[in-house]
């Protein structure tokens with residue numbers, strides 16, 4: 001395999017070199033566009049088209065139009081304006097236009113004589129006396145107006161790079177197109193294409209690269225769909241393949257009587273919800289298998305994921321394996337650690353916390369305990385992936401991810417916990433549900449479990465949207481909440497992506513609130529604090545030593561203080577739906593009635609208005625995720641715009657959204673009807689480096 005992979009680029013480059021007029025300099029420039037083989041040329045789609053297939057009478061030209069015209073030169077002279085220019089007057093039967101050349105060579109002066117017929121293509125502009133074209137492309141017409149039109153199809157304009165002209169790209173792509181059956185053979189069975197009402201590949205490619213004016217209107221959408229479907233299908237198939245490969249790998253088969261779990265659950269003042277029980281069962285069944293689990297646990301905010309993680313980790317520990325729980329921030333790792341310290345020592349298990357701030361002796365001691373296996377359960381941040389952390393018998397990794405993560409990050413994480421011979425089981429927990437259509441497509445390599453039920457006794461958080469000018473009216477509400485012995489949050493989100501400004505807003509707000517509500521004990525929490533100071537502030541809030549916590553969005557994920565019942569989110573119009581839902585999830589975690597006030601600064605954009613409305617209308621995380629998908633589109637939701645997590649060449653998740661839900665059925669059909677096409681499709685679209693292959 002390694003040899004085949006290594007020889008591939010060379011073979012591909014030589015295939016490019018076999019096209020007429022391709023030398024090493026050109027190969028280098030094409031590579032800058034990601035074109036390393038003839039198939040890439042075919043998948044390099046035009047940005048737009050120019051229409052040289054129809055003549056426009058000079059009399060009907062409009063300013064700003066790009067057009068192909070023909071006419072006879074009536075006069076040519078050197079204009080003596082501020083800038084010297086060659087002015088050519090071109091006329092057809094009805095009207096005339098001026099062609100203006102600021103740069104010209106002597107042979108051009110010779111050529112452009114009165115009486116000569118010209119064909120020009122360019123942009124029409126207004127001039128001092130009449131319409132003009134500045135530096136049009138032109139050619140002489142020896143047979144006058146009867147000369148055949150240069151082409152019957154539209155002229156594609158491609159994305160390009162310095163030193164690579166449109167003409168060269170058009171020529172190369174035209175040459176590749178003439179042999180497209182060889183370079184990009186059809187891989188989708190005819191039956192499948194017809195069922196989807198999609199054209200075959202050569203037809204689609206011709207339509208995209210060289211459409212007639214009519215085809216560009218009528219057939220282009222189907223042609224684009226055709227390629228997009230193939231690309232999305234390739235990604236989906238590749239994830240399915242990953243999943244099957246995982247099932248051939250070995251992992252410890254973790255089975256235990258569940259005695260420890262039973263004792264933990266008995267010690268709690270509440271019973272598990274049915275959804276928590278179901279998810280634990282699904283996960284335990286995976287752990288017992290000798291292949292690595294990769295399960296995504298989606299649970300709405302406050303649905304009790306931490307307890308599920310603890311129950312599952314106990315299974316690994318009881319069976320003699322180590323378990324590790326990773327949180328996205330030190331604050332959360334510390335919170336998990338505190339929970340585990342409440343739950344586990346009575347069972348004879350002492351959890352270990354490896355914090356970023358542990359240094360020197362403490363760190364060495366903890367690392368030694370992890371490496372010798374004396375520490376059965378380790379809590380930390382993603383820093384646990386550092387090289388110096390070695391486990392004796394790592395059986396289970398729980399990643400409390402909270403935010404969505406891209407396919408690539410996911411693969412990188414997975415590779416780290418893997419010693420080659422055996423991979424640990426992995427459970428990834430997220431509090432931001434992923435709409436089903438996206439999960440089916442882009443998370444096809446994972447199994448998923450959903451906690452779709454909140455613990456009993458929770459009352460939905462009452463949500464209000466209030467303009468900022470009425471901010472002061474909230475003071476009484478805060479005072480009343482705290483007077484009842486409950487607590488409140490006031491969140492100041494990032495302003496213009498600046499943590500510094502958010503910090504100053506939070507500091508100012510804390511000062512204002514302290515002045516207005518002197519009877520309250522007010523804490524301040526922000527991202528620039530040392531983690532030890534954050535823990536102190538958070539700890540004081542948790543122990544009810546402070547009444548009101550003013551914070552930046554650092555508290556967004558996971559913070560669990562059931563006694564807090566009021567959440568004020570300042571500048572709520574700036575935050576996305578998922579983030580608002582996460583923040584609101586910090587209240588309503590106990591049995592008391594809770595409220596969330598969204599303070600907004602008018603005027604609201606249409607989208608901000610829709611977000612605030614969604615927050616008022618529903619508290620169901622899955623419904624919020626669906627609305628978020630509608631508002632932002634799948635690209636934003638998956639984080640592809642920012643991170644390039646999925647590198648799509650042709651498909652556009654927004655434009656091709658309707659295709660997503662069809663992928664699983666199409667993939668199954670293809671695997672059955674044309675199994676040999678599957679690896680070729682994956683190779684075609686993901687072959688160069690992007691493959692979800694071994695990371």
Ligand SMILES: Nc1ncnc2c1ncn2[C@@H]1O[C@H](COP(=O)(O)OP(=O)(O)OP(=O)(O)O)[C@@H](O)[C@H]1O
Pocket residue numbers: 270271272273276299300301302303304305306307431455456557558559560562585589
């Ligand atoms: N079955 C249950 N019955 C009652 N309370 C529960 C139950 N399970 C968990 N809890 C409590 O609910 C609260 C929320 O649980 P937890 O912090 O695990 O939620 P979460 O799913 O991690 O939420 P988030 O995503 O917001 O961090 C905790 O105080 C926890 O002790």
